Amino acid sequence: MHVTRLDARGLRRFAEVSLLPAPGINLITGNNGAGKTSLLEALHLMAYGRSFRGRVRDGLVRAGDPALEIFVEWQEARRDQRRKAGLRHSGQDWVGRLDGAAVSQLGELCAALAVVSFEPGSHSLITGAAEIRRRYLDWGLFHVEHDFTPLWRRYTRALKQRNALLKARARDGQIDAWDRELAESGEPLSRRRQQYLDELQPRFAALAAELAPALGEVRLDYLPGWRRDEFPLADALLLARDRDQLAGYTSVGPHRADWRIGFGGIPGRDALSRGQAKLTALSALLAQAEHHAAIRGEWPVVALDDLASELDRNHQERVLQRLLASGAQVFITGTEAPPALAGIQVEVSRFHVEHGELRPL
16 A cells, blocks of 8 residues: 555645655655644544544644644555545544545545554653554454444443433443443453454564563453453343443443553553653554555555654664565654665655745755
């Protein structure tokens, strides 16, 4: 998979910008604040429904503009097909199109274009909230399990209904029906997540051993969101009902799930340095990209924001050599070219951002 065109209007500092990237490595340079990261945000928005810096309304729309508009064309090698998608987003409302047809769910766009992003905030995948780690699992499953999306939507809809009834102090008979719906969708959803994490384990362990050997042997453990080894979800919901009615929300289930990493060389994630957390997150993201390639037959697009400040030269070289061997399309940003590129004999497509304009070099 590689992007052949990216157009944006009303994107942060850009009134209008167009990027025609190459299939291999694309380097985007510019001074701090010039807008180079915004181009990666646009790709991330099309693949995740949000920027890696937050929501669209949190500054992604250019000041004074009513909305941002993004158009992406990309090539899928596995189907020898050129695809296109467009999104207009005001921060409140959005309109999207995929291959010329309107879409009713933002997830339809996100399921079409696969992008894996490594950026200064990526360490939160390891040290941040459980919601970030659930999104990581679900994004991977959206792309490799076609029937996961309706299952996830079914569970999410049932959870919303049950929470509304809990807040309204509804009768038990009304809640019973949504307990059944949660259990029938939540059990298989949890099993899919567990299986996906198990499949990532060998790739993650190999990458962590290469990028962060001081961490020792690593393993991934899934935490389902209830004591699944003791109760089926239906029983857990019933046992928690009195507490949930007092709190006004559902306290057990896959929406409370998490996963953690066991480290052989350190006591736990709280003992990780910031650098080790970054390398652990990078291992998880690259493992996800490799798994995606194994299942779908092609690598996702890889975006590496501010690579030189996030990784030392040794780790830059290891990552870039692995990505070059994969054939993935890679976007790299920085104030200047990362030192590791000097030691790699490969053609690099270079672009520079200055004064709200992008030009090829």
